[in-house]
């Protein structure tokens with residue numbers, strides 16, 4: 001069996017599940033990792049504690065593998081929002097962000113600015129269609145701008161930003177901080193364009209909550225003060241008691257306390273599954289399933305407001321039927337799980353979404369006709 005077929009065979013969620021942009025039902029590998037670590041921590045034996053303590057390094061290495069970075073540039077966090085706090089709290093200058101970003105970006109940036117005594121100021125933009133393009137960013141650039149924080153794939157519109165173009169317009173002196181929650185592992189991206197990448201494992205990596213992570217390049221470290229740096233983030237050997245050592249001279253400076261080994265183990269397992277197949281193979285299967293959803297939308301004459309262009313999308317299709325709530329009720333009654341919000345129906349398949357699920361969507365859309373047509 002080919003690796004991709006093995007991977008696709010691990011999808012065991014209920015038929016009708018099309019809500020991967022909200023939550024990824026756990027993979028067998030993540031569940032097995034959790035069960036094994038629970039047993040290892042049930043006895044008090046030193047070996048079990050040591051093995052599970054090693055999950056942090058395993059997860060860092062696995063994430064670094066997909067990012068194409070060094071393992072010591074990767075830190076683990078309870079969530080991607082915690083990781084963004086680390087990136088934004090220590091910045092100075094004007095930081096560009098779209099007002100339509102996920103609140104992990106907007107609220108975190110606003111709070112970091114209010115605590116900065118004027119050192120940091122958000123530079124809010126409202127680009128057309130919530131698309132953070134290089135042109136939209138270029139209009140705002142002036143010498144006070146130090147960074148852009150942007151979702152690689154927008155949670156609402158599904159738009160995939162062009163990281164290479166954003167890097168080019170920002171130049172080498174400003175930071176590109178990327179929220180990769182809606183793309184990591186399912187979009188074959190060159191992450192070297194970004195100075196900071198944050199994400200988590202509970203959607204597309206199928207690893208459950210508690211699995212946030214971040215990569216800070218050396219350049220990012222030169223510009224982001226580790227103001228939220230905690231007890232495990234110093235250069236000291238062992239426990240830094242009776243001393244106040246400086247933050248570590250590595251990305252470890254942006255850590256707080258020991259990561260949850262259960263979460264780290266799940267994350268390592270979720271990332272390893274994708275690494276074994278290759279991101280490009282997963283991305284190609286996802287692209288096919290997105291095409292299948294788009295074809296159904298066209299068959300039923302539903303307006304598609306997310307991009308159809310493969311380079312501008314990932315796993316999110318946004319539909320605007322005439323009555324989104326009504327259509328959502330019919331889909332839910334048929335066992336289809338999607339997100340209905342802001343006057344739209346967000347459909348998000350994964351690489352392993354089955355033909356059965358797509359068939360259920362087809363039948364449910366046929367039943368929802370009265371809520372679809374203008």
Ligand SMILES: Cc1ncc(COP(=O)(O)O)c(C=O)c1O
Pocket residue numbers: 021022078079080081082102104151153154155179181182199200212
């Ligand atoms: C783009 C984006 N960023 C951040 C988050 C929140 O991530 P976390 O719960 O890890 O803070 C989400 C959740 O849906 C999201 O879609």
